[in-house]
Amino acid sequence: MKVLVIRFSSIGDIVLTTPVLRCLKEQLAHAEVHYLTKLTFSPILMHNPHIDKLWYLHSDLAPVIEELKKEKFDCIIDLHHNLRTMQVKRALKVKKCYSFPKLNIQKWLLTNLKIDLMPDKSIVDRYMETVKPLRVANDGKGLDHFLPPQKQLGNKDIPMSHWGGYVGCVIGGSMNTKKLPVDKWKEFCRLSPYPIMLLGGPEDMYEGGKIAEMDPVKIYNSCGKFNLSESAELVKMARVVVSNDTGLMHIAAAYKKPIISLWGNTSPEMGMFPYYGHNNLKERIAPELTIMENKALRCHPCSKIGYDKCPKGHFKCMNELDMTQVADRVRSSWNATAKKLVF
Structure with missing residues (x-):
């Protein structure tokens, strides 16, 4: 056929x-x-x-x-x-x-x-x-992502400070209201004790630079420096991934990474949450996944795809996310990840 x-x-x-x-x-x-x-x-x-x-x-x-x-x-x-x-x-x-x-x-x-x-x-x-x-049925194996046969990245591409492992932070997003603000990323970086790799495209390079300037050794801004396949490889090598609702988040799920998923004015209830092959949001919760969503906010969710700016002007859906909770979850996932990176 x-x-x-x-x-x-x-x-x-x-x-x-x-x-x-x-x-x-x-x-x-x-x-x-x-x-x-x-x-x-x-x-x-x-x-x-x-x-x-x-x-x-x-x-x-x-x-x-x-x-x-x-x-x-x-x-x-x-x-x-x-x-x-x-x-x-x-x-x-x-x-x-x-x-x-x-x-x-x-x-x-x-x-x-x-x-x-x-x-x-x-x-x-x-x-x-x-x-x-x-007569085709879900096999429960989750998502796929395949890298080029040849390894594209080595230790020359990644700072020595990150060779022992890092937290992959996906800072980009298709719309501004799906992106955690720079000040919130800075707050998380202060709370996290681990090396951090900022991930995104060329359009995220400036904001990545603003985040990384607070500690250029601990925080490496890879945004715009690597193509999509190379960025996917960086996701694959991360110990844990913190991500906005964007493409690299789903690539992280394909590689079965622990993910802390950050939601702005859209909602995972629409079905676009990280998927490991077995999980829903309510009945079958994945232990690898933490959803960070301001469900107490009366105006949330306000869009299925996002906006350039918050219609209400306050952007509380992202601004009120608890970065201490995010950092605690990263710490728990990091400690549970026994496998070390090899470059």
Whole structure:
């Protein structure tokens, strides 16, 4: 069976689709799995052994659609379910098309009326429901992320102060209201006794510099210095990860890292929490995971994707997170992590 899986963005969402790819490949006889995404996200998938061929969306869908028509797919698994994916499905005229239920009404009720009708399950489990008609089931192995075969980083890339281990702090985020403020990161860094690696893209370099300047030996600002695969390798080598709701958080979950997950004006109840293959938020809580969320705040959550700035102006969802509690959880996870890093 030749299957086309579609998910255009973003880093975290694509990592969360990887159990579907693995289960399709391992549970369907002679499955040939293709994946359509944006070229920007190719580093996340290009080394995945469960994908037979990657297809890329550029600015215009028409050229890739013409190429996809030649493949004669037996089935399309739409894990994005938007206007562009509808255009692809309509053009390819494949009889078996299964689309991911986005639960937009439930999300609206949660963010606007604070009525929580979201299922207590990861978005991964909802992705897996899309392939049930093919008799494919979740294998419980969690997320996948595959690095290039050759090791990219060595001790020359990481300060000697961090060779014995470090806390990976993912400071970036797609929207400002999903990012812990610089002053809160500084507070955490003062409370944590361990070396700290700041992780993020070039857009996070300035804020990383402001955090690192308080102690340049203890705190290493890697933001903008490494590509996505190298940053993922830094996540893999971390003893414990403290992260905003962003792509590297899900890559950390793929490597089964202890995670302290920080939530601003969005909510893990929407299903985008770190997933280890077995955990929900209420009934099956992962011991590796700590959720930091200001649930007592009446205006929280106020968005499913985030804003450039807090609509209320106070940003209490992040500003009132307890950094002492975060530091205590890091200390507990660090002590439980017996394996030392080897560079």
